[in-house]
Amino acid sequence: MIELFRNPNYDFIGKRKWAYIASIAFTLIALISLAARGGLRYDIDFTGGTLIQVRFERAPTIAQIRTNLATIQLGESIIQQFGDALEFIIRLPLAAVGSEEISRRVQGALSANDSLGKFEIRRVEFVGPQVGRELQLQALYLVLAGLIWIAIYLAFRFDMRGGVAAVIAVCHDVIVCLGGLSITNREFSLPVLAALLTIIGYSVNDTIVAYDRLRENRGKFVPKGRTFAQQMNDAVNQTLSRTILTSLTTFFSAAVLLFFGGRTLEDFAFVLFVGVITGTYSTTYVAAALVVDWTNYIEGRLRRGKKAVAKA
Secondary structure (H helix, E strand, O other): OOOOOOOOOOOOHHHHHHHHHHHHHHHHHHHHHHHHOOOOEEOHHHHOEEEEEEEEOOOOOHHHHHHHHHHHOOOOOEEEEOOOOOEEEEEEOOOOOOHHHHHHHHHHHHOOOOOOOOEEEEEEEEEOHHHHHHHHHHHHHHHHHHHHHHHHHHHHHOOHHHHHHHHHHHHHHHHHHHHHHHHOOOEEOHHHHHHHHHHHHHHHHHHHHHHHHHHHHHHOOOOOOOOHHHHHHHHHHHOHHHHHHHHHHHHHHHHHHHHHOOHHHHHHHHHHHHHHHHHHHHHHHHHHHHHHHHHHHHHHHHHHHHHHHHHO
16 A cells, blocks of 8 residues: 555644634534525525526626516526636526526527627526425435434444544534535535535545544554553554545545536535545544544543542
């Protein structure tokens, strides 16, 4: 196996209190952003409505497009530049007419005068209200089901503390990613949901590797006086090369998609980009650190109980 570090001995667990402060700060920033914006901006897949992708021969302004669309009276539209200055996405709310009729009306409105020039409608998508609501619920169920099964699996493979700590770490990663979407004003879409589920699996995988090494080490000879925190720190250091190599590979792949993959993949790649960073961080500073503090708390209570019994 390739090793980036030879016998690393960094005090990761010893710095966990500072990491807790950073984690709480990032989580609060994400939650405040989500609350301030009234939640996530959902893609048409989750809200219902009509999406039309248009490419113009010369670059128009959003105000010009909105002025032309106002004549067809299909409600307040959302107009966004898509990729370059010539291509736009037009999102229209649910209407009583079908997608073909909406497409025909939009085409007529955009060609009503010569101010916009020639254009081409490249894509028309329609999602009904019932489908949008069902997709929102299914997205929530998918994430919750993933977290529950992760907790059950880790509780059986390791212990309850490990399972709960890993789920808390995953929730931290998900909240930070959603906060990143909110702060950068990106939409929550089906590709973003796929990226979130990918990050959940990625984060847990790193955590399992660290837990596994800890269990292997505890099965061997442990020097007398070696605390549980030191044992966990040893496990994190011993898996550090593997963690960094895996993280960098995923990070660079996500970076290429984010910066060169085009507008269609940008939101998906953004979540992967942020999730890889926070997932690697949370393996040590959330999952491992919580197990250490939980174990220290239980062992402290047992020691106090024994002392009380001895005095009695």
